[in-house]
Amino acid sequence: MTAPAENTPVNPNEPVSKLQREFEAGHFVVSGEIGPPKGTNIGKCLHEAEEYLKNTVVAVNVTDIQTAVMRTGSMALSHMLVDRGIEPIFQMVTRDRNRLALQSDLLSAYCLGIRNVLALTGDHVSMGDHADAKPVFDLDSVGLLQAITTLEAGHDMGLDMKGNANNLDGAPKFFKGCCVTPCADEVEPQILKLQKKVEAGAQYVQTQAVYEPAAFEKFMNDIRKRGIKVPVLVGIVMLKTAGMGKYMNSSVPGVKVPDWIIKKLTEASKEDRQKVSIDICGQLVREMKDMCQGAHLMTLGWDHCVPDIIKAAGLA
Amino acid sequence: MIVADRKPMDEILAMLAPYKRVLVLGCGGCVTVCLTGGEKQADLLASQLRLAATAAGRADLQVDVDCITRQCDQEFTANLKKPLDQYDAVLSIACGVGVGYMSEQFPKATVLPGLNTTSFDANTKKGVWQEYCGGCGDCMLAETGGICPIVRCSKSLVNGACGGTSNGKCEVSKDMDCGWYLIFKKLQETGRLDLYTKLRPAKKWSKDRCGKGARRLTHTELMEIEETSK
Numbered sequence: 001m002t003a004p005a006e007n008t009p010v011n012p013n014e015p016v017s018k019l020q021r022e023f024e025a026g027h028f029v030v031s032g033e034i035g036p037p038k039g040t041n042i043g044k045c046l047h048e049a050e051e052y053l054k055n056t057v058v059a060v061n062v063t064d065i066q067t068a069v070m071r072t073g074s075m076a077l078s079h080m081l082v083d084r085g086i087e088p089i090f091q092m093v094t095r096d097r098n099r100l101a102l103q104s105d106l107l108s109a110y111c112l113g114i115r116n117v118l119a120l121t122g123d124h125v126s127m128g129d130h131a132d133a134k135p136v137f138d139l140d141s142v143g144l145l146q147a148i149t150t151l152e153a154g155h156d157m158g159l160d161m162k163g164n165a166n167n168l169d170g171a172p173k174f175f176k177g178c179c180v181t182p183c184a185d186e187v188e189p190q191i192l193k194l195q196k197k198v199e200a201g202a203q204y205v206q207t208q209a210v211y212e213p214a215a216f217e218k219f220m221n222d223i224r225k226r227g228i229k230v231p232v233l234v235g236i237v238m239l240k241t242a243g244m245g246k247y248m249n250s251s252v253p254g255v256k257v258p259d260w261i262i263k264k265l266t267e268a269s270k271e272d273r274q275k276v277s278i279d280i281c282g283q284l285v286r287e288m289k290d291m292c293q294g295a296h297l298m299t300l301g302w303d304h305c306v307p308d309i310i311k312a313a314g315l316a
Numbered sequence: 317m318i319v320a321d322r323k324p325m326d327e328i329l330a331m332l333a334p335y336k337r338v339l340v341l342g343c344g345g346c347v348t349v350c351l352t353g354g355e356k357q358a359d360l361l362a363s364q365l366r367l368a369a370t371a372a373g374r375a376d377l378q379v380d381v382d383c384i385t386r387q388c389d390q391e392f393t394a395n396l397k398k399p400l401d402q403y404d405a406v407l408s409i410a411c412g413v414g415v416g417y418m419s420e421q422f423p424k425a426t427v428l429p430g431l432n433t434t435s436f437d438a439n440t441k442k443g444v445w446q447e448y449c450g451g452c453g454d455c456m457l458a459e460t461g462g463i464c465p466i467v468r469c470s471k472s473l474v475n476g477a478c479g480g481t482s483n484g485k486c487e488v489s490k491d492m493d494c495g496w497y498l499i500f501k502k503l504q505e506t507g508r509l510d511l512y513t514k515l516r517p518a519k520k521w522s523k524d525r526c527g528k529g530a531r532r533l534t535h536t537e538l539m540e541i542e543e544t545s546k
Binding site: 095099121123124126127135137138139140141142143146147157179180181184185186188189190192193195196199200208253254 | 470472473474475476477478480481482483484487488496497509512513515516517518519521
């Protein structure tokens, strides 16, 4: 069933996951994403991952209480993907857990065979469906990466009675990722923070949705100039309708959907819309694949489109 | 200064429902400045309560008014003109500090809050108070251009802006500045962007109220002077 718990790698430089190995081999990497359901009926979500993602993408992100809307947890679904031979990217936001719980969950995730982690801050509680909940944010995304790096070194963030770092009885080893918004209206603060994330231990980056290849190219040039060398997967959020594109423009920070995309979706008949949407994703990946090391496909429930997007991108 | 906002009238009336003799107690401190709990507001609230009580068929409700310089300091309780413990309830329109301190000073009095205490603010323009400090007990303003990320960033992040920032505003509200955008601009302006890129360790929340409970400031030398002069 699950990977054994006590399997700290002997060679610290050995890749801990397929995702890491693929980057090291210089392959263009495609990752997918599933969002756990609000409730215990996880069958559909797992079925789609097995049917459409297992043999098409290298790894699958499992979102962590995405958009602050309460759902089944990321760790459980990540573990179930491991059991099904699908490599998960365990998303962790710092909104809902303090450093005790985050570190404990990291150890738990490692014991459950999870190796890829994506450290995120998370949307604010007020954005979701439990607006009266107390937001935690004990750590930020940089702090979470520092915490993971500390655990990997065999310690935790706490101190013993003498003020020394606590030793772990068995240390985990993860492939640590982070997020960035390449098309933010003010991109420099994002890049400076990305630099800190890498300094804190981030080994790969998955970006917020990008629809502007030219802006992405500039971003990539900027980060490489600053010495940020880690692999970057460009984020592609599938636009299902023109309305969704307009909504992203008005309400999603750092995302700009250009007119040509909105026009294409507006002009598409209802029957053709999915195909048009697939083609747009394919075109975006084709235009940006030489600028970065991979693409992260966020299909928002249209998981069955992933094989076709990969074909449309010329990657199949 | 401490800022507090008046509770909704319905909530106040519900709080006072079991009582007949009520004293509205104003405070001459911060809440006078932010125009919610001073002498004038106490008079006004008392009038509103009398009218509302009459309208609700509660003509038996007796409302008196008093106000002292500060409800958070034992020095001023001697100036009370009304005996608090002889009322069924005291509706304090001080901040929560005043309510708590009056309640403690007058063990037999029932002291109720007329305001919701919110924050430590500056009066940034006429009629506007903006929160500037979170009272975390471990001030980091030296590193953030004097702009507090604990309160000005909705997520209290310590290492820079998240992806929810847009056109200098926070994802939580288009009316709220992104704290880290303000910090970035200030550090850029003052040539200190090195502070933005500085990798900060996790915040020591042990100094915050949530860390070890209620905090206390003691000046032992003052306590000693007080003792010797007795």
